[in-house]
Amino acid sequence: MGTQQAFGHLDADCFYASAERVRDSFLIGKPVGILGNQGACVIAKSYEMKKAGVKTGTPIWDAVRLCPQGVYLKRDFRWYEVLSRCMLDLVRDCCAAVEYYSIDEFFFRVTPSTSLQAMAEALRDRIFRELCIPVTVGIARTKTLAKLVSDTAKPFGAIALLDRDAERSLLEQSPVTAVSGIGLRRAARLEPHGIHTCLDLIFADRKLVRSLITRSGEAIWWELQGDPVLPLHVTRPPHKMLSRGGSLGVAASDPLIIDAWLARHTERLVEELEYHGVVAGTLSVYLVYKDGREGLARVPLDSPTDRYAALMKAGHQCLDRLVSAGSAIQRLHVTASRLQRPGFVQRSLFEPPEDPREADVASLKREVNAALGRFCLRSGATLPLLEVYRDSAGHGYEICDVHGKTCF
Numbered sequence: 001m002g003t004q005q006a007f008g009h010l011d012a013d014c015f016y017a018s019a020e021r022v023r024d025s026f027l028i029g030k031p032v033g034i035l036g037n038q039g040a041c042v043i044a045k046s047y048e049m050k051k052a053g054v055k056t057g058t059p060i061w062d063a064v065r066l067c068p069q070g071v072y073l074k075r076d077f078r079w080y081e082v083l084s085r086c087m088l089d090l091v092r093d094c095c096a097a098v099e100y101y102s103i104d105e106f107f108f109r110v111t112p113s114t115s116l117q118a119m120a121e122a123l124r125d126r127i128f129r130e131l132c133i134p135v136t137v138g139i140a141r142t143k144t145l146a147k148l149v150s151d152t153a154k155p156f157g158a159i160a161l162l163d164r165d166a167e168r169s170l171l172e173q174s175p176v177t178a179v180s181g182i183g184l185r186r187a188a189r190l191e192p193h194g195i196h197t198c199l200d201l202i203f204a205d206r207k208l209v210r211s212l213i214t215r216s217g218e219a220i221w222w223e224l225q226g227d228p229v230l231p232l233h234v235t236r237p238p239h240k241m242l243s244r245g246g247s248l249g250v251a252a253s254d255p256l257i258i259d260a261w262l263a264r265h266t267e268r269l270v271e272e273l274e275y276h277g278v279v280a281g282t283l284s285v286y287l288v289y290k291d292g293r294e295g296l297a298r299v300p301l302d303s304p305t306d307r308y309a310a311l312m313k314a315g316h317q318c319l320d321r322l323v324s325a326g327s328a329i330q331r332l333h334v335t336a337s338r339l340q341r342p343g344f345v346q347r348s349l350f351e352p353p354e355d356p357r358e359a360d361v362a363s364l365k366r367e368v369n370a371a372l373g374r375f376c377l378r379s380g381a382t383l384p385l386l387e388v389y390r391d392s393a394g395h396g397y398e399i400c401d402v403h404g405k406t407c408f
C-alpha cells in the first residue's frame with residue numbers, strides 16, 4: 001500500500017463553528033450556530049446543534065426553539081479565511097501538489113513515500129495540534145473516491161482506503177447522491193435504470209451514464225472505477241470578470257443614495273482588482289428595479305484601469321442609461337470584465353497619461369485602510385450610507401468579499 005499513487009481529500013469538520021472555538025474556548029462542547037448575513041438563518045452549526053435538530057438554513061426563530069441552550073454567532077468570513085490559509089500552508093507543507101477546493105476543503109496528491117494510513121492520520125493530527133481545527137482526511141485512488149471516503153469518515157476521521165474489497169463495499173453502501181456532482185435531479189434520471197448506489201453506477205454502461213448525466217457524470221463513472229480523470233487544479237485559472245454588489249436593503253430612487261451604493265460597490269471592486277493584480281477593460285452596471293425589472297449597461301474604459309475615479313465615471317455613464325427620474329432600485333452590481341495584468345496592457349497612442357495624483361490617492365486609501373480598518377478612508381459619495389458603514393457587525397465585510405472562498 002505504501003507505494004501507491006493516490007489522492008487525498010481534507011475537509012474541516014463543522015468549519016465555521018470550529019473556527020469560532022479556536023478563538024473562544026468557551027464554545028468547545030457547546031451547541032454553536034453560525035448566522036448568515038442578516039442574522040436570520042443558521043448557515044453552519046456544530047454537531048451538538050445538529051443533534052438538536054437545527055439544519056443549515058433553519059431560521060433563527062426556529063433554531064432558538066429547537067436548541068434554546070445554543071450559542072448563536074454572526075459569521076466572520078475574514079477570520080475563517082485566515083484559518084483556511086493556515087490550513088492550506090500546513091497541507092502544502094506535507095504534500096507536493098494541493099488544490100484549494102473551498103474555504104475548508106483541499107485535494108492533494110499523495111507522495112508515495114510512507115504508509116498512506118499513517119500519512120492521513122499524521123495530517124489530521126498536525127492540523128488539530130497546530131490550529132485546533134478538527135478535520136477529516138480521506139485517501140483513495142481518485143479525487144472522487146477520496147471525497148467519498150472523507151465524507152463517510154466524519155468527524156475527525158482519517159482513512160486511506162485503497163483495498164479493492166473495502167472500496168467496493170463503500171460504493172455499495174453509498175447512494176449516488178453521496179457523490180459530489182450527483183444531486184437529486186441527476187439521481188432521478190439514473191433511478192429508472194436501477195442505478196441507486198455508487199456500485200450500481202460503476203456497473204452501468206458508460207455510454208448510458210453519459211447520455212443520462214452528461215460528460216461530467218461520465219467522469220464520475222471513471223473516477224468511481226478508480227481511474228483518475230479529474231485533474232488536480234494546483235493553480236486557479238485567471239478570472240474572466242470580477243463583480244461586487246448586492247441588495248440596497250430598502251429600495252432607493254434618490255440619485256444621491258443610488259450614487260452612494262455605486263461608490264460603495266466600486267470601492268469594493270477596486271479592492272478586488274488590486275487583490276488579484278488585474279485592471280479592467282470594461283465596466284458594467286446591473287440593476288434590479290423595485291418592480292422586478294432588470295437593466296444592464298456596459299461601458300468600455302478609455303484605458304484598462306483599477307482606479308476608482310475612472311471606474312466611477314464609467315459607472316455613472318451606465319447609470320445615466322439605466323435610471324430615469326423616480327425609478328426605484330432594489331439591487332445594484334458593478335462588474336469589471338476584459339481583465340488584464342497591468343504589464344500586458346496595450347496602451348493606445350492617443351491615451352492621456354494617468355494623473356499621478358490618482359495613484360497617490362489609491363495608495364493612501366490602501367495604506368490607511370490597512371492600518372485603521374476597511375472603509376475608514378472612503379469616497380465622500382458614500383456619505384448618505386452612514387448607517388450602513390456604522391453597522392460594523394453587519395456590513396463591515398460582505399459574504400462575497402472573501403478572497404479564495406472558492407478555488408483559486
Ligand SMILES: [Mg+2]
Pocket residue numbers: 011012013014015104
Ligand atoms: Mg467541511
